[in-house]
Amino acid sequence: MNAPEVNPHSGALEADGLVVEFTTRSGDIARALDGVDVIVRPGEVLALVGESGSGKTTLARTMLGLERPTAGEVRFDGTPLNYSISGLRALRRRVQMVLQDASSSLNPRHTVYDSVAEGLRLHGLDTSDPQGRTEAEQVAAALASAGLRPPESLFLRYPYELSGGQRQRVLIAGALALQPELLIADEPVSSLDASIRGEILALLLKLRDQMGLGVLVVTHDLGLAWNIADRIAVMYLGRVVESGPTEEVLARPKHPYTQALLSVVPEIDELAPVVLTGEIPDPTRIPGGCRFHPRCPALQGGFAEAVGVATMCTTVDLPLIPPDVDGHHVACHLPQRVATEDLADV
Template sequence: MDKVLTARDLRVEFGLPGGRTARAVDGVDLDVAPGEIVALAGESGCGKTTLARTLLGLERATGGEVAFGGTPLGRSTKALKAFRRHVQLVLQDPSGALNPRHTVYDAVAEGLRIHGITDDEPGRVADALARAGLRPPERFFLAYPHELSGGQRQRVVIAGALVLEPSILVADEPVASLDASVRGEILSLLLRLKEDAGLGALVITHDLGLAWSIADRIAIMYLGRIVEQGPVEQVLTDPQHPYTRALVSVLPDSPVAEPIVLAGELPDASKIPGGCRFRPRCQEVASGSALAVLGQCEGEDPVLGSGAHAVACHLVHARMAA
């Protein structure tokens, strides 16, 4: 438990014009330990990125807490700075994540300079670049981002995070803006970092195939809340929550026989439906198979059960109890 990044009942609300409040993250429990890759999947707008930003202390939680190694994340600049040596960010678009006026060396050394680590700067930078798969590192020291390919830029961003020797990486759609041919390389880099260096990672993605290929555990997020969580094989081969079933059903070789097309749009985060938040779009409710628990669906917010494979659905709970 010493270097685990945990979120407990994490809530992030934004004030909107007109006095409305958007609940972007609405009670999330999540653990990321070193040596495991956790995928966080869900539709665009479900709060994945806000959750990631909050886990990094870039967004202020309005409720609940983020903790690292059992210590709650402080609010002071000093506490945040210390925290950031342990938990690092990899952004979606590597072209934007690098200052075009900084060389690769400066970009990677930035973290060291911020944290005042001055001993053997070139050695640390070279080591981080090499671990991120840019070899020989000296060749890349003076390149500018625009002289590199997309995959190389993402490696530079990863090297910039690795140079601080973090135990957890938070990667927000790390390959979404890369060519298909480069995606595999970056993903295998993440896997290698996990196996060789015991690095933990939270990979945010909307691509379940990607989650399948790299993650150990997966958390499915819907409208600010995690609705299903468990080992990636279990969740994707035997999805329980109707929302997960719908997501999985459209994959090739899906364990769900019929493709399920969800009705309607993802509701606005300022108008989260009462009861089960998925109820208005739920195919089980629509087909009438959830009649037995419909009262609960309308009245109670389902709780994500404990256990390795946890689901937040009244129908699943009722079936398991039966």
């Protein structure tokens, strides 16, 4: 008897060649995403990392249907996203977003109970729970899953009565109340004290392990990504420039941009800090060739010239990184000529 076929796209949220453009006030076209391929599956944590302006949040919002791509498509379960009201409601029933600033995300006039129950009411799940639970039981279960116990003691409290960590847990509980398959967490601990950050990260890992949740984490912090992510995608100026298993990418980074980001992680002492000159270029005027070349230490320091790729760096565009879940991929001309261990010395 043949084993049933497993759908490789089951529960997977995919971006396929996503392009997102905005028109500026001056009439120029800004390309916030310029061909992005990523995939996040249930039971894994994918971290999107990069500086502000790299396109991380735009990608997360587009994958949730909050932005509509100019080109390419978002797929869930292998099916292109339906942008009708019913289609987006169906997606957000299964994929929930956790925002970074609980203080501004929670309505100060709503109790904890109402904040968590809001999603249930919007989706009609307050009266049609598959397990036959009442609304109060669903809210209590969500708060408990987010580490807020006893949950009933928080029902009538307001956001101002909670600590920053508790408010972030309430946001997570609001997402968990819908029993989603995936969470998109945008800088989930950036507004928290260092003592609380570890607790929230541990909670996300617990949810992955116990509930099989997939988590897409948007962060500028490679140290955070190293501690929580199974895979990592490094973004720069609207594209993924390096991706792969977290341990592989961060232990043996191939792209000078990843190396520069990694060099300023406080926990890593053996790397000399790399100070990048300038800022991410204007997305209305994306540089030719490798889009990182105006800031690349390897090009500025003469290393790219020494190994014979300087002209390619400034003139030859690089292919998109594939969205697969295996292997270490990089969009850079240098690794084609130089061994990874030598790149670490650039």
